[in-house]
Amino acid sequence: MAERLFGTNGVRGIINEDMTSEMVLQLGKAIGTVMNGMVAVASDTRTSADMLKMAISAGIMAVGRNVLDLGVLPTPALQYYVRTRSDIKGGVMITASHNPPMFNGIKCISYDGTEATRKEEEAIEEQFSKEIPGAAWNYTGEMERVWGAGEEYVDAIVSKVDADAIRKAELRVCLDCANGAAYETSPLLLKKLNVKAITLNCNPQGESPGRPIEPTEDNIKDVLSLTRATRSDLGIAHDGDADRCVFITSDGKFVGGDKSLALLSKYTLSKQKGLIVTPVSTSSLVAEVVEAAGGTIIFTAVGSPIVARKMMETGAIFGGEENGGLIFPEQQFCRDGGMAIAKMLECVAKAGPLKNQVSKLPIYYTVKKKIDCPNDMKKHVLEYIENESAGAMIDKVDGMKATYDDGWVLARPSGTEPAFRIFSESKDEVVANQRAEKYETMVKEYLNMWFK
Incomplete structure (x- = not known):
């Protein structure tokens, strides 16, 4: 082999x-x-x-x-x-x-x-x-x-949204491209949509990204504060190759990828009922919002190609991941940060300020842990924690997801490094933290026992 x-x-x-x-x-x-x-x-x-x-x-x-x-x-x-x-x-x-x-x-x-x-x-x-x-x-x-491939891509995005509604809204945004691949295309997209852009890290300086490249809340503090200080309608931050982006409310609050996915699912379903596809690691927030909006949710294993291909198989109208990777079938079956920007702008122009939309979402607490784990031990760890999860409903679409009456925990081996990832979620913050710690301890104790 x-x-x-x-x-x-x-x-x-x-x-x-x-x-x-x-x-x-x-x-x-x-x-x-x-x-x-x-x-x-x-x-x-x-x-x-x-x-x-x-x-x-x-x-x-x-x-x-x-x-x-x-x-x-x-x-x-x-x-x-x-x-x-x-x-x-x-x-x-x-x-x-x-x-x-x-x-x-x-x-x-x-x-x-x-x-x-x-x-x-x-x-x-x-x-x-x-x-x-x-x-x-x-x-x-x-x-x-x-x-000209960049402008062609931008023009295609503009043609897939209600550009007139966005232009009439006269929005102002703060944009952080991490000095990455979207340093030209995303500012151009905003210009073509008559959106005033205050830009940050929009230079092609790959060796000097201006911030850690992953657009997490801790890594994008400059654009969080800039969005609030300039009273912009929203903020946007890309990863390095701009297939993903996250958003920021007018008061400088980070909007997690699961919330963006929920909001755009709701907006998409307001125009057309259908299927929404997302991995098992996504917050239950999305499922609750989708079902309330008259849609049906399908869960897959983690990975954007898996989500995209399931969307193609089922004729889904929207999908994406909790990391800010959103997939719009009317444009193409892949994560698309530029299309996500345009759709969120349309959503704000038609459904109201991002801050107000986020405030109406159900509240869930999600805790994420990462534990070092040799690749040859991953299978054994999965078997052990499944046996220790008595009383829960077990789903093995990707790793092991144990669903309880008051939340769920997902334990899955990393596909890119010798590590195990634990996701714990509940509407009760204490429960989410306690269950994450319980499973983290479970994995560590098992590995310690094995390597004594």
């Missing part, structure tokens, strides 16, 4: 340690062999982006495939470009999303703009493990620089 390269979000590692030019060149040859046609390549703003772009492109061209270089783009902009062109057989996004600047990675995109399936990744891994012959000298591929 070929070595596994791809994690839940592509191939990632530290530059010149895990991600070397030699390794990426071979990966490019494998990708070119499997995709078997023209490949579009884009990147975020990381310092190492050019190195990886040249190496991956050289590999693709070495096996006779042509490369379109789209420059710096959000991941969903690359996905939109690939999806809308029948002559392109796939895409490669060079990004490590929210990881620190010394990391970078390769994410593969299928011909239809969705993230590559596990089967496609396995085919690339199989080729990667082989000696891949190059094409004859007169059949090597060529590279072409393509301009």
Whole structure:
């Protein structure tokens, strides 16, 4: 069996340690062999982006495939470009999303703009493990620089929302792009929607993100305070490759991804009833709001490609994750930070201030824990805690979710590192904390017993 390269979000590692030019060149040859046609390549703003772009492109061209270089783009902009062109057989996004600047990675995109399936990744891994012959000298591929893909993506978003309603609302927002891939596209989107933008970290400085790249409440304090100080209608903060974003109320309060998902689910269902898809890790807040709005919720395993493909299978009208990754099928089946901005602006323009909408949501308390756990112990840990969860309703869609009368706890192995994650939720804050601590202790004691 070929070595596994791809994690839940592509191939990632530290530059010149895990991600070397030699390794990426071979990966490019494998990708070119499997995709078997023209490949579009884009990147975020990381310092190492050019190195990886040249190496991956050289590999693709070495096996006779042509490369379109789209420059710096959000991941969903690359996905939109690939999806809308029948002559392109796939895409490669060079990004490590929210990881620190010394990391970078390769994410593969299928011909239809969705993230590559596990089967496609396995085919690339199989080729990667082989000696891949190059094409004859007169059949090597060529590279072409393509301009304008970002604006094309922005125009597509504008066409999918009620742009007139947004423009008439004359909104003002604070925008933090983490000096990442959306540094041009998101300001341009706001301009085309007549939204006054106060920007922060909107320069292409991948080695100096201005803040930790993951848009958590602790990491985006500058834009939280700026939104409040400027009396803006809302604030927006992206991750590095802008397939996700989080929002901020006019009084500078962080709006978690589960709340954004709930609000936009409710807004979507006000226009059309249907299915909403989200992972088992998402707050029960979303299910309560969806059901109250006349919709039906479907739960999947964790991972945006899994959510997207379930949406495609079921004809769902909306979906997303609790980390700010939202999927709009009218645009494309992938997480789309730009589309999330436009839809939230439309929601505010038509349904009222974000602050007021958030205040009407049910209150749940969610506690998250991460525990170091060797990969070869993950299966044993799952079996142990399932046996220790007597009296709960057990769901094994992803890891083990134990549902109680007053809340639930999800224990699942990380797909990207040797760790176990515990999510505990309840409408009672004390219960949420106590149950999180109980399961954390349970896992640690079991591991300690095993390794004595």
